[in-house]
Amino acid sequence: MTIQSIQEEIVEEFSIFDDWMDKYEHIIESGKELESMSDELKLESNLVKGCQSQVWLHAEMEGTKLVFQADSDAIITKGLVSLMVRTLSGHTPKEILDAELSFVDEIGLKEHLSPTRSNGLVSMIKKIKLYALGFQTKIGS
Amino acid sequence: MTNFQQNINKIRADFPILSRKVYGKPLIYLDNAASSQKPSQVIDTISHYYENEHSNIHRGVHHLSAEATKRYEEARKTVQRFIGAEHSHEIIFTKGTTDAINLVANSFGNKFLNEGDEVIVSTLEHHSNIVPWQMICEARGAMLKVIPINEAGELLIDEFKLLLSDKTKIVAVNHVSNALGTINPIKEIITEAKRRDIPVLIDGAQAVPHMKVDVQELDCDFYAFSSHKMFGPTGVGILYGKEKLLNDIPPYQGGGDMIDKVTFEKTTYNDLPHKFEAGTPNIAGGIGLKAAIDYMNEIGVENIAAAERELLDYATQEITQIESVRLIGTAKEEASVLSFLVKDIHPYDIGTILDRLGVAVRTGHHCTEPLMDRFKIPGTVRASFAFYNTKSEIDVFISALKKAISMLS
Numbered sequence A: 001m002t003i004q005s006i007q008e009e010i011v012e013e014f015s016i017f018d019d020w021m022d023k024y025e026h027i028i029e030s031g032k033e034l035e036s037m038s039d040e041l042k043l044e045s046n047l048v049k050g051c052q053s054q055v056w057l058h059a060e061m062e063g064t065k066l067v068f069q070a071d072s073d074a075i076i077t078k079g080l081v082s083l084m085v086r087t088l089s090g091h092t093p094k095e096i097l098d099a100e101l102s103f104v105d106e107i108g109l110k111e112h113l114s115p116t117r118s119n120g121l122v123s124m125i126k127k128i129k130l131y132a133l134g135f136q137t138k139i140g141s
Numbered sequence B: 001m002t003n004f005q006q007n008i009n010k011i012r013a014d015f016p017i018l019s020r021k022v023y024g025k026p027l028i029y030l031d032n033a034a035s036s037q038k039p040s041q042v043i044d045t046i047s048h049y050y051e052n053e054h055s056n057i058h059r060g061v062h063h064l065s066a067e068a069t070k071r072y073e074e075a076r077k078t079v080q081r082f083i084g085a086e087h088s089h090e091i092i093f094t095k096g097t098t099d100a101i102n103l104v105a106n107s108f109g110n111k112f113l114n115e116g117d118e119v120i121v122s123t124l125e126h127h128s129n130i131v132p133w134q135m136i137c138e139a140r141g142a143m144l145k146v147i148p149i150n151e152a153g154e155l156l157i158d159e160f161k162l163l164l165s166d167k168t169k170i171v172a173v174n175h176v177s178n179a180l181g182t183i184n185p186i187k188e189i190i191t192e193a194k195r196r197d198i199p200v201l202i203d204g205a206q207a208v209p210h211m212k213v214d215v216q217e218l219d220c221d222f223y224a225f226s227s228h229k230m231f232g233p234t235g236v237g238i239l240y241g242k243e244k245l246l247n248d249i250p251p252y253q254g255g256g257d258m259i260d261k262v263t264f265e266k267t268t269y270n271d272l273p274h275k276f277e278a279g280t281p282n283i284a285g286g287i288g289l290k291a292a293i294d295y296m297n298e299i300g301v302e303n304i305a306a307a308e309r310e311l312l313d314y315a316t317q318e319i320t321q322i323e324s325v326r327l328i329g330t331a332k333e334e335a336s337v338l339s340f341l342v343k344d345i346h347p348y349d350i351g352t353i354l355d356r357l358g359v360a361v362r363t364g365h366h367c368t369e370p371l372m373d374r375f376k377i378p379g380t381v382r383a384s385f386a387f388y389n390t391k392s393e394i395d396v397f398i399s400a401l402k403k404a405i406s407m408l409s
């Protein structure tokens, strides 16, 4: 599946909830379902600092695809992180670099991507793009 | 029912923001320790000033300047009376508490701190009463000493006494803890320090909005607080200092207003308070702060304290009925702050759900990381009250909290 079609799938999934509470329940569930990262990977170098909650992000190349593992100490953040991983993990660096992440806005949770929330999500996306750029440059050279 | 409660609707009507909604729900503002809301009396005073009276102060020959100067200096006198200072020139206008503490740390520190000297702070301090001292200690080769606390979040006074020595050059502690609400026994701390002639700075950012403060009765050397936490505008703060000490320490920043005479060879400095007020100040802010103090006086600081005591007692009673809630900070003397955790739920998650239900609280470390480390927690959820909050708002907060807990468990 392309990044775009995964985003559409997520938007579709959320469209059945018209109540914000149900949306949050769904995010919390997604957070619970995301496998926790092993402690060995929760390294300082994998830590994406948010003032409020923390996100850990680990990236690896598998063949031509970039694969992410992530975690957060706050469950709502972790739920959003899991959606982000589901969307971006397993694609080539170029696809990730070119991706426009519109689903958070479309499911009505834009406020969580506001830098003022300082929950680590925005920095996480930046870091994902940086990884993609790093690997892309490596492949290219 | 007290007169105060009968008037609560009238009081709430003074604060326009309290009638707004968030996410379609009535705003319940329980983040007063971060910053309080402003009554129309303050907002209107500031608009009126800009519409009718604005000009630069202390330097004009013209009528407007003289008028604005008079208003600004009246504000200084209002602050002086409000905190019981002996002289109005002991009231220095700053940008806020942080700015006031930086002023003292730099000016006092550069004059009196030397290699091997010590500065005492406490575990309960806000970063703004830690970092400026750390910086000046590093620059001067001095050391920071820290008063420990007990599990309830109270300062260990016996330990404090043991820290005092000939090396101690200043003690800097807060009056009320912003993260836990603990009211510290500052009178005792000041008395102990005075026995050894050690000056004391009190960070009163969380005290002045909630209780009567009298700096002469306390006999502290410096007292710092912020206008925006006491219903006044942002960008203004106060440093109170005893005249003698303020005269003894050098200016902090150089510029206009703070000088007596400038030549390229040597500059001499202006008298107090201007020596510490370089550049054009926040004139509207000072005048707005006066309006806020007038407002507090009209309601009565004792009434404010009593109303908030009742709110805190009620909220504590209600929240402790929820079994999974753990209060952080259970000092005998507390003001207006309820800090807590629920099971192992992250504070950010609770804050997010409460927010969607219209309840504004603060989550995180509250700029007190060493204190959070002391309790081995990443942060707390903090509800903080002002006199304009009501018991029915607390009821909404408690039921929102229950909903959040059930969603997050």
Ligand SMILES: Cc1ncc(COP(=O)(O)O)c(C=O)c1O
Residues within 6 Å of the ligand: B033, B034, B095, B096, B097, B098, B099, B126, B128, B129, B174, B176, B177, B178, B203, B205, B206, B226, B367
């Ligand atoms: C106890 C305490 N000290 C200092 C400060 C800093 O105040 P300001 O940010 O207004 O300078 C605060 C504000 O959060 C506080 O609560």
